[in-house]
Amino acid sequence: MADFIMPSLGADMTEGILVAWRVEAGDRVKHGDIIAEVETEKGLFEIEVFDAGVVDRLLVQPGPDKVPVGTVLATIADKMAVATVPVSEPGERLRVSPAARKLAAERHIDLNRLEGTGPQGSLCLADIEHAIGETVKEQAVPAPAEPKKPDDFKAGMRQAIAAAMSLSNREIPHYYLATDIDMSRALNWLAEQNRERSIKQRLLPVVLSLKAVARALEKVPELNGHWVDGQLQLKREIHIGFAVALRKGGLITPALHDVNRKSLDQLMADLGDLITRTRTGKLRGSEMTDAGITVTSLGDLGVQTVYGVIYPPQVALVGLGRIRERPWAEQGLLGVRPVLTATLAGDHRAGDGHQGGQFLDALGRALQEPESL
Amino acid sequence: MIEAEIRTHIFHGLELIAPEADFDELPAGENLREELDIDSYDFLSFLIWLNEDLGVEIPEIDYEKLITLEDLVAYLSQRLN
Numbered sequence: 001m002a003d004f005i006m007p008s009l010g011a012d013m014t015e016g017i018l019v020a021w022r023v024e025a026g027d028r029v030k031h032g033d034i035i036a037e038v039e040t041e042k043g044l045f046e047i048e049v050f051d052a053g054v055v056d057r058l059l060v061q062p063g064p065d066k067v068p069v070g071t072v073l074a075t076i077a078d079k080m081a082v083a084t085v086p087v088s089e090p091g092e093r094l095r096v097s098p099a100a101r102k103l104a105a106e107r108h109i110d111l112n113r114l115e116g117t118g119p120q121g122s123l124c125l126a127d128i129e130h131a132i133g134e135t136v137k138e139q140a141v142p143a144p145a146e147p148k149k150p151d152d153f154k155a156g157m158r159q160a161i162a163a164a165m166s167l168s169n170r171e172i173p174h175y176y177l178a179t180d181i182d183m184s185r186a187l188n189w190l191a192e193q194n195r196e197r198s199i200k201q202r203l204l205p206v207v208l209s210l211k212a213v214a215r216a217l218e219k220v221p222e223l224n225g226h227w228v229d230g231q232l233q234l235k236r237e238i239h240i241g242f243a244v245a246l247r248k249g250g251l252i253t254p255a256l257h258d259v260n261r262k263s264l265d266q267l268m269a270d271l272g273d274l275i276t277r278t279r280t281g282k283l284r285g286s287e288m289t290d291a292g293i294t295v296t297s298l299g300d301l302g303v304q305t306v307y308g309v310i311y312p313p314q315v316a317l318v319g320l321g322r323i324r325e326r327p328w329a330e331q332g333l334l335g336v337r338p339v340l341t342a343t344l345a346g347d348h349r350a351g352d353g354h355q356g357g358q359f360l361d362a363l364g365r366a367l368q369e370p371e372s373l
Numbered sequence: 374m375i376e377a378e379i380r381t382h383i384f385h386g387l388e389l390i391a392p393e394a395d396f397d398e399l400p401a402g403e404n405l406r407e408e409l410d411i412d413s414y415d416f417l418s419f420l421i422w423l424n425e426d427l428g429v430e431i432p433e434i435d436y437e438k439l440i441t442l443e444d445l446v447a448y449l450s451q452r453l454n
Contacts (some may be wrong), residue, residue, distance in 0.1 A: 198430065199430055204414060204417060205413075206414075247391065299413075300406075300413050
């Protein structure tokens with residue numbers, strides 16, 4: 001038997017509201033199935049289950065009350081255990097006492113959903129009375145919370161961001177590095193690619209940058225991980241948190257999965273999907289927690305240099321500024337090139353500037369070979 | 374297609390991205406993306422929407438010509454008529 005608990009969807013979350021169940025007791029679930037919806041300060045999230053089996057009991061009913069992180073919301077019986085529980089197969093006759101059958105019929109209780117406590121697992125009158133009690137309780141549950149007003153949402157979002165960033169500034173000894181990257185090769189290659197593509201297939205420069213960050217992390221994996229209980233836990237997969245600003249205020253940094261293993265086309269499609277789901281409140285819980293590093297791209301606003309604050313428990317944040325034409329000296333010649341300032345905020349507990357320097361160097365090099373991204 | 378119609382189409386597309394914006398208050402001659410806080414992803418989505426709505430394929434090289442609302446109206450009216 002496994003517990004399904006109120007998950008923590010980030011360093012800033014201590015409690016959440018169970019808005020809805022997507023399953024009922026008795027439903028079969030597998031790893032990754034969405035079984036609940038939870039609301040936090042940052043919005044509504046779809047929550048996956050990570051244990052395969054059968055939903056045993058739903059212990060918490062949806063409602064407006066906040067539930068602390070770690071509270072057991074449901075129990076999931078594993079397959080082995082299920083196999084040993086006598087389950088009535090279709091066609092197999094249920095053992096039901098006559099009085100129980102009569103009451104169940106009167107009150108429209110589905111006998112197949114009940115577990116009997118009588119002799120040999122038969123359903124007796126008490127089981128039906130218990131089930132009626134449960135149904136009444138279910139009906140008495142208060143309606144889920146009203147959708148939050150914009151002002152409440154804004155205030156909650158600010159509080160959540162403040163909590164995470166205060167934690168970051170309190171506990172993480174940040175170091176900062178910056179480098180200028182000549183983007184002429186990358187942008188020329190991209191323009192050539194996009195010329196041949198219909199508008200729906202075009203790539204944005206940030207997709208190249210994200211793939212290049214993944215390449216650089218393959219070379220310097222120490223920046224891809226979580227700082228937990230005083231030590232660095234490296235991540236094998238390269239999931240990159242991408243900062244998405246919300247029009248109603250605030251931001252969310254959901255994870256773009258397996259960036260190193262995806263083609264640029266796939267990344268563009270996945271990024272579009274992620275941004276859309278972030279802005280419409282359709283993110284999955286795991287996307288809030290499994291990024292090993294974050295990228296924040298503020299270039300659209302004309303920002304040149306981003307001084308990032310690391311999102312705990314991650315140990316690094318990459319900042320991307322605007323790509324703009326600047327004077328560029330190379331091999332004794334002065335020219336004008338499109339230049340990107342990339343920055344790294346690193347956690348000194350997990351590593352040093354030397355490592356960070358290697359990362360930015362690898363990032364710059366990867367962007368000089370766009371065709372191999 | 375007359376310019377007023379083109380404007381209506383543009384506003385429909387922008388509304389999907391910036392539902393809170395009041396297009397009647399949009400100052401003439403201003404940078405549309407800055408005015409409505411439209412990032413590069415939203416801008417691309419908007420152009421895709423126009424493509425589906427009006428059937429106009431805007432090459433990337435023309436993006437820099439589309440700064441203000443008036444630019445966009447003039448560009449589309451030339452391409453459509």
